[in-house]
């Protein structure tokens with residue numbers, strides 16, 4: 427590659443593997459694919475990444491409901507995403523899984539570097555958390571004790587939905 431060739435990096439969100447892909451997954455991936463294809467046509471050296479986030483409470487809960495370990499569940503569900511990208515003729519250059527050894531190694535090393543620099547400290551935080559939405563909400567956000575997005579309700583025990 428000539429030294430002066432411009433580079434372009436694009437990624438989709440990495441998708442949770444709690445369930446099969448839906449239209450939102452297809453939308454963001456097709457949109458990223460359009461941009462990647464356009465930049466290639468313009469002569470850029472493109473790297474287009476997509477992948478799956480295989481950690482989190484949603485994945486753990488979905489696995490438990492199917493009597494699988496989270497890894498077994500992720501190994502099965504990730505194939506739905508990979509197959510859909512084939513069907514949609516997506517031109518990604520990389521597919522990352524957060525359970526890949528290489529990914530885990532880099533995350534571990536990066537977090538350790540930050541910790542060594544004093545950039546990470548352990549504190550506790552509590553708040554209203556919606557597992558289906560994977561986010562915290564403040565008192566002003568909630569609607570009658572329910573998540574404003576999905577309407578899940580606080581269990582009243584841990585300040586979490």
Ligand SMILES: [Zn+2]
Pocket residue numbers: 556557558559560573574575576577578
């Ligand atoms: Zn919610």
